[in-house]
Amino acid sequence: MTTHKHNSKFKTLTAWVLQSLLALSLAYGGVMKLTIPIDQLAQMWPWVVQVPTIVVWGTAILDLLGAIGIVLPSLLCIKPQISRWAAFGILLLMLSAIVFHLVRGEATVIGFNIFMIVLTLILLRLWKS
Numbered sequence: 001m002t003t004h005k006h007n008s009k010f011k012t013l014t015a016w017v018l019q020s021l022l023a024l025s026l027a028y029g030g031v032m033k034l035t036i037p038i039d040q041l042a043q044m045w046p047w048v049v050q051v052p053t054i055v056v057w058g059t060a061i062l063d064l065l066g067a068i069g070i071v072l073p074s075l076l077c078i079k080p081q082i083s084r085w086a087a088f089g090i091l092l093l094m095l096s097a098i099v100f101h102l103v104r105g106e107a108t109v110i111g112f113n114i115f116m117i118v119l120t121l122i123l124l125r126l127w128k129s
Contacts, residue, residue, distance in 0.1 A: 030063030
């Protein structure tokens, strides 16, 4: 009985750590894309000068929505299944980013996207069990 209770607490803690990492990463990227001038962003992410600014802002909004959606519903215990849907949205966003970079011949920059996918898949697996 105590092993099951301990295991459940570990899963819950692990899920919250993963949710927090995902949310912080997405929020950081989203805020950067919205607040740092494009020419400065281009020093870190050269692709931003090669797409319309609305695309950069659009991805920023999606990042912020993912950050909010992965944490807030679970935290407030208001329709926590929304956090699962946000996780699927994050998967789609990261897969889209991978395709975007691969089409442009930028395979060397997809590591972060793959890392985010792995974290999200682990989180979804924890929620399933």
